[in-house]
Amino acid sequence: MAVLSINCFAQTSERIPTKGYALYTADGDLKPYEFTRHEIGENDILIETLYCGVCHSDIHQGRNDWSPQTYPLVVGHEIVGKVIKTGAKVTKFQVGDYAGVGCMVNSCRHCEYCEAEEEQYCLDGRVLTYGNKDIYHGGELSQGGYSNNMVVDEHFAVIIPQNADIEKVAPLMCAGVTTYSPIMHAGIKRGDKIGIAGFGGLGHMALQYAVALGAKVTVFDITDEKRDEALAMGAINYVKVRNQEELKGLNNTLCFILSTIPSAYDPMLYVNMLKVDGELAVVGLPAAKDAPKLTVTALGGRRKVWFSVIGGMKETQETVDYSVKNGIYPKVEIIPIQQINEAWKNVVDGKVHFRYVIDMQSLK
Numbered sequence: 001m002a003v004l005s006i007n008c009f010a011q012t013s014e015r016i017p018t019k020g021y022a023l024y025t026a027d028g029d030l031k032p033y034e035f036t037r038h039e040i041g042e043n044d045i046l047i048e049t050l051y052c053g054v055c056h057s058d059i060h061q062g063r064n065d066w067s068p069q070t071y072p073l074v075v076g077h078e079i080v081g082k083v084i085k086t087g088a089k090v091t092k093f094q095v096g097d098y099a100g101v102g103c104m105v106n107s108c109r110h111c112e113y114c115e116a117e118e119e120q121y122c123l124d125g126r127v128l129t130y131g132n133k134d135i136y137h138g139g140e141l142s143q144g145g146y147s148n149n150m151v152v153d154e155h156f157a158v159i160i161p162q163n164a165d166i167e168k169v170a171p172l173m174c175a176g177v178t179t180y181s182p183i184m185h186a187g188i189k190r191g192d193k194i195g196i197a198g199f200g201g202l203g204h205m206a207l208q209y210a211v212a213l214g215a216k217v218t219v220f221d222i223t224d225e226k227r228d229e230a231l232a233m234g235a236i237n238y239v240k241v242r243n244q245e246e247l248k249g250l251n252n253t254l255c256f257i258l259s260t261i262p263s264a265y266d267p268m269l270y271v272n273m274l275k276v277d278g279e280l281a282v283v284g285l286p287a288a289k290d291a292p293k294l295t296v297t298a299l300g301g302r303r304k305v306w307f308s309v310i311g312g313m314k315e316t317q318e319t320v321d322y323s324v325k326n327g328i329y330p331k332v333e334i335i336p337i338q339q340i341n342e343a344w345k346n347v348v349d350g351k352v353h354f355r356y357v358i359d360m361q362s363l364k
């Protein structure tokens with residue numbers, strides 16, 4: 001018994017040494033950073049990070065575009081890796097399994113939204129993967145996936161199927177579920193004429209889900225550069241919104257539009273394209289200073305505008321399973337962590353070819 005209790009003590013009390021890349025200030029570069037994560041609790045798993053996607057939200061949050069942050073800050077919420085240790089009560093994972101972590105790592109587990117498996121709307125204590133006060137671990141700052149490991153409650157990790165394309169699967173944890181969820185909630189079906197505004201990391205996932213459901217999709221973006229790729233991925237139309245000619249005849253034609261735009265834009269452009277009872281769902285989150293302004297009195301005939309935040313853990317698992325089964329993956333560029341500052345610049349400048357994914361084995 002004595003030996004057993006020592007083992008248990010060892011398992012629950014040791015903090016986990018971690019290497020990552022952090023921002024030390026809002027406007028500085030990401031640089032190497034060593035820190036520790038909380039101990040592996042009985043429901044926790046320790047994941048060795050293999051890949052982490054680069055989301056525009058990492059930049060917005062790291063740069064204080066939404067609210068003031070605490071530094072050093074390790075961002076990254078599109079994480080996939082291998083389980084290397086499990087707590088005593090873990091049932092969902094075994095050592096050696098692939099696991100994914102998305103935008104949240106904890107919630108209260110008892111409010112009405114947690115009970116409905118929509119933990120992203122938790123009323124009483126959601127903890128985001130990075131930059132959040134982790135109230136379940138002494139209030140320490142949560143640190144994200146630009147790092148070599150993660151410790152997370154198994155409830156907040158998804159099972160990555162062994163046959164998944166492991167280099168490409170990480171962005172499903174944010175870009176995937178963030179677009180899959182509103183498309184499914186809107187009940188998009190075969191033949192529906194819909195729009196996807198913004199054709200980047202989120203937009204190109206949204207297009208693939210909508211096409212898989214049989215929708216007739218018009219893609220909107222500010223440049224011409226990705227026109228051919230959008231059409232090749234199944235869009236029936238591509239509109240460069242800075243070209244007035246291409247916008248002609250679109251008002252009152254679409255039943256649903258998903259906006260993934262992460263920078264300043266006029267949402268009324270898209271509202272006016274909706275039919276009666278049409279819906280504009282918004283998932284893109286520009287900087288606070290660029291928040292899109294809606295003219296409520298101009299909404300017109302029973303049009304609806306709603307916002308959607310990632311998805312619950314059940315829906316995130318569903319997204320991963322659906323995507324792997326249907327071969328729906330992001331287009332990715334794999335980079336070593338040492339190129340992260342250049343990659344961020346390219347994301348801000350719109351030069352990324354859909355999604356950067358960091359090969360975390362580059363972190364030595």
Ligand SMILES: [Zn+2]
Pocket residue numbers: 055056057058077174175
């Ligand atoms: Zn994200």
Ligand SMILES: [Zn+2]
Pocket residue numbers: 107108109110111112113114115119121122123124125
């Ligand atoms: Zn809750």
